[in-house]
Amino acid sequence: MPATSKAQQKAAGAALAAKRGEQKVSELKGASKSMYDSMSEKELEDMASTPRHGKPEHKEDE
Template sequence: MPAKSKKQQMAAGAALSAKRGERSKASLRGASRSMAKSMSKSELKELAETKRRDLPTRKRK
């Protein structure tokens, strides 16, 4: 499941780095904090590895 927006990809990257211990979990805010709690490392890695080139900045409703 690739990321649908640049914001989602960046939030997944931040959550993944916190799960790995490269960043403190207290520094996470918003979507990245909830992703870190609810998703596994492999799910986060899959979202974070998405190339940002053709993604929209945000997903429109």
């Protein structure tokens, strides 16, 4: 599942770093904390590796 915004991609990257032990889980907040709890390492990797070009900073609510 690709990221739909730069903010979502950054949150996935932070959660992925915590899953891999590169960052403390206690440092996660908000979306990255919930992603850490609910997504697998593979799902986070897919979301964090989405190209940023052309993505909005934040996703627009519909």
